[in-house]
Amino acid sequence: MRGHDRINNCLPDELMVEIFKRLDSKSTRDACSLVCKRWLGLERLTRTTLRVGASGASELFFKLLSRRFTNVKNVHVDERLSISVPVRLGRRHLNDQFADAALLFLRSHDETERSNVADVVESYSLSDGGLAVLGEGFPNLEKLSLIWCSHISNAGLRSLAESCMSLKSLDLQGCYVGDQGLAAVGECCKQLEELNLRFCEGLTDKGLVELTARCGRSLKSLGIAACAKITDASLEAVSSHCQYLETLSLxxxxxxxxxxxxxxxxxxxxxxxxxxxxxxxxxTLRTVGRCCLSLEELALNSFRRFTDMGLHSVGNGCKSLKSLTLTDCNFLTDSGLGIVATGCKQLTHLEVNGCHGIGTVGLESVGKSCSNLTELALLYCQRIGARALLEIGRGCKFLQALHLVDCSNIGDEAIISIAKGCINLRRLHIRRCYQIGDKAIVAVGRHCKALTDLSLRFCDRVGDRGLIAIGKGCNLTDLNVSGCHQIGDSGIIAIARGCPQLRSLDVSVLQKLGDMVMAKLGEGCPLLREIIISHCRHITDAGLSHLVKNCSMLETCHMVYCHGITSAGVATVISSCPNIKKVLVEKSKVSERTRRRAGSVISYLCVDL
Structure with a gap:
């Protein structure tokens, strides 16, 4: 009954907080926080994570956040993601998670201050002072990511470490901190479990050795990349002090x-x-095979001095291995992969990328021995033929994802075998495999009813017949048929009619598509969030108008080099889609009014050539 509050008068704060905690989406929480002041305050108590673009992350900014969100334990600051001040704060609802904190900051100040704040947002990054305030405001912080925050130094890191002694995870990717700051973290944060030092060029062995000596027993995950002054001495210290280390990325x-x-x-x-x-x-691999008997995931990239001998040791010793990635390991052959396949029966994930010595025989061993395989990626594997996938189809009944890139010897019969044998397939990505055509895709549509993600980029032999079968047999959420020139209106219309859950669609470079496709997509796929129609010459403003009439949830639209689309079509997308976040288009097709209204969401492929 209007005028009667049947919730606030009955439910105590504790129960309301538990309800808010169980809301599964940020947009739902935001909506609930707007009901009344009580709900706003209680909902803030449930926020445990803040994501902030570092631009404008001043001391005052973090003071405000710490007063309003008192139970935050995870903070992610990313210098690569700038915060832009909205042109019309009252008219535009922004769902971008990185903009929320900026809006909160701006709305708490009067109009006089906003212009000054805007200048700060555009020109400043997270400083040592801001980092100190962050530590003081969130003393119970457990996880902190500082991505490419280049203005923080040892002093800021020390002040943070002294305030946040419960810190368990620290990501310093791209931060130019030195040994003293890292040593302070080791001295103060005795519960540290995860540490990422990718692209921390100012570090040397001294800082990492001191950290491991002080908090090494708690450290479980360590990542190091492009740190030229960190040498084998640091790893020797890790081996001495970090006996419980579980993850090493080097x-x-x-x-x-x-x-x-x-x-x-x-x-x-x-x-x-x-x-x-x-x-x-x-x-090294021989020792790993002998000593690391709990190893579950192994990734080897660009090894120049590594042969089958090392892989044999892994296959014979690491019986718990579940994931293997081999990238540009040119001296590996079928023999090494075969030993892993026969020795590691629990293998569920395999990626072979550019290993030119591995061919059909090695993959046949995987099909015969690894019955638990759920994901297979074969990238740039010219020597792997159809017989390999025939064996995978017979032996790997639980396969859920298959990725093929530039595998020129794999054709229709191989994919048909996968479709008939791996009926649980959910994701199929194929790119530039020119022997695969409609016959294979029809089989996928008939047998793989669980398929939700299909990508067929630049597969010239795939046409409408394949997509019609997919539309009848599968309920896709993601489809990419970029560069499949034989696909026309009838294929995409079949998808629009048969896949109402479609969220992402890429039909770029398809010259046969017209406005009828856009109309059918608007009618059949109201959940569409992303569409890429670049280089589709026959789609016009009228088609866009039909699409956005029902696809109000659209967030991303790429329409570069679509000759039939004008500034009016761009304006239609902007005005009809309240959730739009990115529009990629030529600069000449954006009117001054559209630029003023939504300049922050418009990107240009070519700028003033």
Missing amino acids: DSEFMHDSGLLAVARGCHFLKVLKLHCVNVTDE
Whole structure:
């Protein structure tokens, strides 16, 4: 009954907080917080995570956030994501999670201050002072990400560490901090479990050695990349102090066998090992196979001195291995992959990328031995033929994802075998596999009823017949048929009629599509959030108008080089889609009025050539 509050008078604060905690989407929480002041305050108590673009992250900014969101334990600050001040605060609802904090800051100030704040937002980054205020405002912080925050130094990191002694995860990617700051983290944060030091060029062995000596027993995950002054000495310290380390990600031209040998011998609980080290040899992998018996995930990238001998040791020793990624390992052959397949029966994920020595025989071994395989990616594998996927189709009944890129020897019969044998397939991505055509895609539509994500980029032999079968048999959420020139109106219309859950569609470079497709998509796919129609010459403003009439949830629209689309069509998309976040179009097609109204969401492919 109007005028009677049947909720606030009955439910105590504790129960309301529990209700808010169970809301599964940010937009729902935002809507609830607008009901009344009580709900606003209670909903703020449930917020545990803040995501902020670093631009404008001043001391005053974090003071305000800490007063309003008192239970925050996770903070993500990313310098790559700037915050733009909305042109019309009252008219535009922004769902972007990185803009919310900026709007909160701006709305708490009067009009006189807003112009000054706008200047701050555009020109300043997170400083040591801001980092100190962040630490003081959120003393119970457990997870902090500082991505490419180049203006913080050792002093700021020390003040943060002294305030947030419960910190468990710290990401310093791209931050130019030094050894003193890292040592302070080790001294104060004795519960630190995760540490990411990717692109921290100011660090040397001294800082990492001191950190591991002080809090090494709690450290479980360590990532290092492009740190030229961190050498094998640091890994030797890790092996001595970090006995419980579970994850190591290492990308370095300066590491050799000695440091990794020490880690393999000292860290027996290691579960994840990702290496991009050109100077590491088979000796390291032999030791990993002997000592790291709990290893579950192994990724080897660009190894120049690594052969089947090392992979044999992994296959014979690491019986718990579930995920294997091999990228540009040119000295590996079918023999090494076969040993892993027969020795590691629990393998669920396999990626072979640019390993030119691996061919059909190696993949056949996987199909025969790895019955639990759920994801397979074959990228730039010219020597892998159809017989490999025939064996995968027969032996890997639980396969859910298949990725093929530039596999020129794989054709229709191979995909038909996958479709008939792997009926649980949910994701199929194929790019530039020119032997695959309609016959294969029809089989996928008939047999793989669980398929939701299909990408067929630049597959010249795929046409309307394949997509009609997909529309009849599968309920897709994501479809990419960019560059499939034989696809026309009838194929996409079949998708529009048969896939009402479609959220993402890429039909770029399809010359046969017209406005009828846009009308049918608008009628049949109201949940569409992303559409890419670039280089579609026959789609016009009229087609766009039909599309956005019902697709009000649209967030992204790319329409570069669509000759039939004018500034009026661009304005139609902007005005009809309240959730729009990105429009990619030529600059000449954006009117001055549209630019004033929604300049923050418009991107240009070419700017003033």
